[in-house]
Amino acid sequence: MSTRFRKTPGWLDWHPDPAKPTYRLPSGAVDAHCHVFGPGDEFPYAAARKYTPCDASKEQLFALRDHLGVARNVVVQATCHGADNTAMLDAVRSAGGRARGVATVRPDVTDAELCRLDAAGVRGVRFNFLKRLVGPAPQDDLARIAARIAPLGWHVVLYFEAADLPELEGFFAALPTPLVIDHMGRPNVREPAAGPQFTRFLRFAERNDVWVKVSCPERLSLTGPAALHGERSAYADVVPFARTVVEEFPDRVLWGTDWPHPNLTDHMPDDGLLVDHIPHVATTEQQRHKLLVDNPVRLYWPDETA
Numbered sequence: 001m002s003t004r005f006r007k008t009p010g011w012l013d014w015h016p017d018p019a020k021p022t023y024r025l026p027s028g029a030v031d032a033h034c035h036v037f038g039p040g041d042e043f044p045y046a047a048a049r050k051y052t053p054c055d056a057s058k059e060q061l062f063a064l065r066d067h068l069g070v071a072r073n074v075v076v077q078a079t080c081h082g083a084d085n086t087a088m089l090d091a092v093r094s095a096g097g098r099a100r101g102v103a104t105v106r107p108d109v110t111d112a113e114l115c116r117l118d119a120a121g122v123r124g125v126r127f128n129f130l131k132r133l134v135g136p137a138p139q140d141d142l143a144r145i146a147a148r149i150a151p152l153g154w155h156v157v158l159y160f161e162a163a164d165l166p167e168l169e170g171f172f173a174a175l176p177t178p179l180v181i182d183h184m185g186r187p188n189v190r191e192p193a194a195g196p197q198f199t200r201f202l203r204f205a206e207r208n209d210v211w212v213k214v215s216c217p218e219r220l221s222l223t224g225p226a227a228l229h230g231e232r233s234a235y236a237d238v239v240p241f242a243r244t245v246v247e248e249f250p251d252r253v254l255w256g257t258d259w260p261h262p263n264l265t266d267h268m269p270d271d272g273l274l275v276d277h278i279p280h281v282a283t284t285e286q287q288r289h290k291l292l293v294d295n296p297v298r299l300y301w302p303d304e305t306a
Contacts, residue, residue: 004041005045007052008051011051011054011263012265013260014261015270018064018067018272018273020067021272021275021276023276023278023279025068025278028297029069029070029071029292030071030073030292030296031068031070031072031255031256032074033213033215033216033258034075034076034259035258035259035260036056036075036078036091037262038053038056039055040055042087043086043090046080046082051263052080058090058094062095069275071098072095072098072296073099073100074099074101074102074123074296074300075091075099075102076088077101077103078262080262083105088102089101089121089122093120093121100122100301101117101123103117103125106141114149114152122154124156125146126157126159129159129160129164142171143174143175146177155178155179155180156178156180158179160181160186161185163188163197165185169204172204172208173204173207173208178209178299179210179211180210180211180212180213180299181205181212183213183219184201186219186220187201187241189220189221189237193244198241198244205252206248210252211253211254212245212254213253213256214253214255215254216258217238218235218258218267219258219264220241221237223235242281243281243282246291247287251295253290253295254296257274278292
């Protein structure tokens with residue numbers, strides 16, 4: 001644990017001993033959404049951050065990768081590091097070609113810096129619209145960033161609440177890059193998967209160049225990790241949403257652990273259980289291979305599928 005930074009009170013540390021999954025991931029499986037935090041003594045957290053995490057190093061991420069049977073990772077820049085991508089880049093470079101990165105950049109980022117990030121393995125930038133995590137960014141600035149990265153073939157990763165989609169979808173649709181949406185747009189699972197809110201999200205994804213991460217059931221669920229009411233799946237109330245996305249967009253879905261699960265204060269998921277959740281949302285071998293291998297490789301290692 002960092003001696004320079006004190007963790008936000010109530011923050012849960014990542015699971016120290018995740019189970020070995022019962023479900024065996026296919027060869028080449030990609031964890032397309034995970035993070036590294038610091039360690040703060042080596043990679044300091046941003047002064048303007050809204051939270052201070054527990055340390056979660058590249059070595060610990062790679063140990064989890066091997067334990068779960070994952071082949072590769074996509075390391076997403078954490079908001080606690082701001083636009084200093086050093087920790088993320090260090091993890092990507094240390095993975096020996098088995099990782100790609102998603103960065104945070106400012107509108108005044110230089111062409112030289114974008115080329116440096118591209119050479120290091122970055123393939124996208126993240127725009128975060130969760131007010132509890134980041135301050136508001138002017139849409140003109142974000143549009144300028146998207147225009148700068150489009151010639152590189154990068155994409156924009158979007159993180160937002162479902163209730164905010166109506167006011168944001170016009171801006172999203174105008175961006176000149178593919179869009180990758182974190183955690184299914186954070187649907188409200190109190191409402192039905194066939195209800196108007198999630199239907200609006202699905203139609204937005206259908207009309208645009210959108211990829212969707214069927215990730216983070218632990219953030220969305222009300223029932224939690226226990227299998228309830230005769231269901232065999234943990235996070236059973238999230239299953240209909242994720243299954244709908246996989247069935248509607250089999251060639252544009254991704255999966256990730258979200259390790260080390262930032263900002264959780266209720267329960268910390270067992271990453272082995274999250275792997276065992278996959279067959280409940282991708283119910284055929286073909287769906288699972290696309291979700292875990294074909295799609296993320298096509299997006300993050302396109303030279304291997306050209």
